[in-house]
Amino acid sequence: MYQSLKNLTASQQVGALFFLVFGLLALITAVMVVLSLREPEDDAIALQRRNDLDNAEGVLRTSWVMVLVFWIGWLAGDSVALVLFALVSFFALREFMTLSPTRRGDHRSLVLAFFVVLPFQYWLVGTRHFNLFSVFIPVYVFLAIPVASALANDPLRFLERNAKLQWGIMVCIYGMSHVPALLLLTFPKYNGKSAFLVFFLVLVVQTAMVTQHLVSRKLKRAPTAPAISHSFNWPSWGAGLAAGSLLGMALAGITPFMPGQAFAMAFVACVAGTLGHLVMKAIKRDRGVPLWQNEGRATTGAGGLLDRVDGLCFAAPVFFHSVRWYFGL
Amino acid sequence: MRATLMSYFLLGLIRFLTGSQARWWGCPPKAEQRIYFSNHQSHADLVMIWAALPKELRGRTRAIAARDYWTKTPFRQWITSAVFNVIYVARDRSSDEDPLEPLFEALDHGDSIILFPEGTRGHAEEPQPFKAGLYNLALKYPKIELIPAWINNVQRVMPKGEVVPVPVLCSVTFGAPIRLQADEERRVFLDRARSAVIALRDV
Numbered sequence: 001m002y003q004s005l006k007n008l009t010a011s012q013q014v015g016a017l018f019f020l021v022f023g024l025l026a027l028i029t030a031v032m033v034v035l036s037l038r039e040p041e042d043d044a045i046a047l048q049r050r051n052d053l054d055n056a057e058g059v060l061r062t063s064w065v066m067v068l069v070f071w072i073g074w075l076a077g078d079s080v081a082l083v084l085f086a087l088v089s090f091f092a093l094r095e096f097m098t099l100s101p102t103r104r105g106d107h108r109s110l111v112l113a114f115f116v117v118l119p120f121q122y123w124l125v126g127t128r129h130f131n132l133f134s135v136f137i138p139v140y141v142f143l144a145i146p147v148a149s150a151l152a153n154d155p156l157r158f159l160e161r162n163a164k165l166q167w168g169i170m171v172c173i174y175g176m177s178h179v180p181a182l183l184l185l186t187f188p189k190y191n192g193k194s195a196f197l198v199f200f201l202v203l204v205v206q207t208a209m210v211t212q213h214l215v216s217r218k219l220k221r222a223p224t225a226p227a228i229s230h231s232f233n234w235p236s237w238g239a240g241l242a243a244g245s246l247l248g249m250a251l252a253g254i255t256p257f258m259p260g261q262a263f264a265m266a267f268v269a270c271v272a273g274t275l276g277h278l279v280m281k282a283i284k285r286d287r288g289v290p291l292w293q294n295e296g297r298a299t300t301g302a303g304g305l306l307d308r309v310d311g312l313c314f315a316a317p318v319f320f321h322s323v324r325w326y327f328g329l
Numbered sequence: 330m331r332a333t334l335m336s337y338f339l340l341g342l343i344r345f346l347t348g349s350q351a352r353w354w355g356c357p358p359k360a361e362q363r364i365y366f367s368n369h370q371s372h373a374d375l376v377m378i379w380a381a382l383p384k385e386l387r388g389r390t391r392a393i394a395a396r397d398y399w400t401k402t403p404f405r406q407w408i409t410s411a412v413f414n415v416i417y418v419a420r421d422r423s424s425d426e427d428p429l430e431p432l433f434e435a436l437d438h439g440d441s442i443i444l445f446p447e448g449t450r451g452h453a454e455e456p457q458p459f460k461a462g463l464y465n466l467a468l469k470y471p472k473i474e475l476i477p478a479w480i481n482n483v484q485r486v487m488p489k490g491e492v493v494p495v496p497v498l499c500s501v502t503f504g505a506p507i508r509l510q511a512d513e514e515r516r517v518f519l520d521r522a523r524s525a526v527i528a529l530r531d532v
Contacts, residue, residue, distance in 0.1 A: 090496070094348070098498040104488050110495040 010193045017199060017254070018071050025064055032060060062308040066202070074195050078183060079126065085180040086122040090114065092306045092313070093172035099287050100164045105154030109145050109165055117141050118173050125181045133181065134321070137174040142166060167283070172306070175276075175313030178320040185320075185329060187256040196254040197323075203251070204244040204266040205273035205315045212240030212274060228282045237274060244270035261326075269319040276314020280306070332411035339412070343373070343380045347486060347499035351381035354532055355505025356476055358383050362441050364470075365390070365503070366463055367478035368456040368526055369445035373487060373494075374480050378443050379413065381501040391435055392443040395420045416442065429465055436470055446522065452489070455527055459519040467509040467518065474506040477522065479529035502529040 008016065036053055069088070073081030093114065102110060117137065124133040146162045182201065183194045216223075216236035224233050248266020252259040323329070343349050351358070365378065375392045382390055396417035399409045409415045416431045427433075435442055444466075446459035467475060482499040507525050509518055 094496040094498060097496070098482065102485065107488055107491050107495060111493045114496055115493070 014195045082122050082126050082180050089173050089176040095306045096168040105152035109148040113169050121173050121177050171313045178316035190256045200255050204248045205311050207247050208240040208244030208270035209311050211243035212236050215239040241270050268322050269315040272318035273311035273315035277311040280310040336412050343376050346496045349380040350500040352502045354502050363474045363476050365476045365478050366444045366446050367480050369447050369450050370484040373483050377483050390441040391416050459523050464515045464518050476506050477504040477525040504529045
């Protein structure tokens with residue numbers, strides 16, 4: 001089995017991988033449908049189960065969409081993949097900005113962020129200008145955005161407003177753009193298989209976050225930062241990291257890494273992803289919303305996209321730079 | 330043909346920029362004759378409500394637009410008449426005709442209408458006091474439901490004086506229908522209608 005997989009061409013291997021992932025998703029969807037048909041005995045349990053199912057369905061729907069995005073991106077080539085990820089960035093940033101009220105004076109800076117910084121950053125990815133790509137936002141945009149804001153002649157809460165904008169740009173554009181950048185990273189003797197690297201990153205980070213969530217529900221430890229997250233505590237965080245990193249080691253075969261390296265890379269990505277998720281929770285608490293998409297308030301999102309990708313936005317740049325630095329690419 | 334294409338383009342654009350979400354809070358989206366009235370802070374308000382309505386309602390729902398502003402250039406005229414099929418009203422009282430006359434025609438014809446009872450775009454957090462038009466319509470057409478609506482966030486998309494819109498998620502919240510009560514005075518009714526719109530801000 002393993003040998004015959006090994007003998008396939010790169011694109012056949014990636015195809016097989018997608019086949020596997022789609023099969024898995026279809027299976028989970030089928031199980032969910034069956035679960036939702038079951039009639040529970042008492043109302044309280046029914047309500048609880050309904051809520052759990054609704055949550056799970058949300059995650060499942062996002063997974064389908066994300067996998068489809070990856071698949072279309074892979075089928076249609078790098079430039080389409082870039083456009084798709086740029087759109088994800090765009091919608092995430094739109095969500096972030098919706099819930100971080102801006103003032104009139106921020107208008108020009110926002111236009112810059114959406115229509116200049118975002119396309120330019122993805123253009124840098126597409127043309128493989130990886131050095132400029134790494135510093136363009138943290139150095140140049142960081143300094144340029146406050147200039148645009150200052151010219152708007154509104155000093156009220158100036159620092160706070162710029163911080164919001166810069167955080168939005170950092171997470172939604174800079175972080176997200178590192179995912180397609182992985183696709184374009186060229187390893188020696190690893191041609192055409194960069195999709196595996198993205199798959200590896202997404203899977204280990206997602207596994208760490210899901211494991212952490214499940215363990216914290218079973219363990220019932222006191223949360224470390226209760227004002228920010230009810231589910232975050234050190235033991236379940238450790239469990240999440242362990243699960244993600246071990247899975248990473250098990251997946252070493254599809255990456256250019258040795259098992260030990262795969263473990264370390266997965267570990268780095270999981271630390272960044274889970275802690276990044278915590279940071280985004282803190283930002284949400286500050287805004288007084290439990291989710292970026294919030295049904296109960298006047299401003300509603302088109303789907304809480306940022307809730308699903310925030311971990312990835314933090315993990316991708318750290319992972320990308322670790323890989324580049326370690327392998328000297 | 331060109332008008333249809335333009336309407337799809339605008340629909341796509343406004344969804345891309347704002348998500349244009351409709352929240353049917355106090356009434357379902359039903360294909361019956363209605364008068365929608367809402368706060369007004371931006372030129373995009375009209376397009377927002379229009380894009381938020383489901384397709385079957387969109388065709389029969391017409392907004393009110395000021396004739397002097399929206400017929401000034403051929404393009405403005407084309408977009409308001411061919412694409413949005415608006416009802417023009419005169420803002421100045423030069424003629425003897427009742428300024429509400431075009432609205433009566435549309436309502437008699439069976440169309441629903443979108444009204445911004447402040448009369449003009451506001452800049453404050455809360456809408457300005459409503460003008461009498463809504464009261465006169467309610468008086469003349471007691472059978473038609475009056476639906477309050479709150480348009481949220483659109484003023485952030487394109488503040489006055491800016492030309493490039495910024496993407497922010499916006500929503501239109503539709504509230505429970507209100508009716509003119511027997512012997513209700515004009516000012517009382519208009520204030521009640523205004524608070525019905527404001528109340529939707531926080532739901």
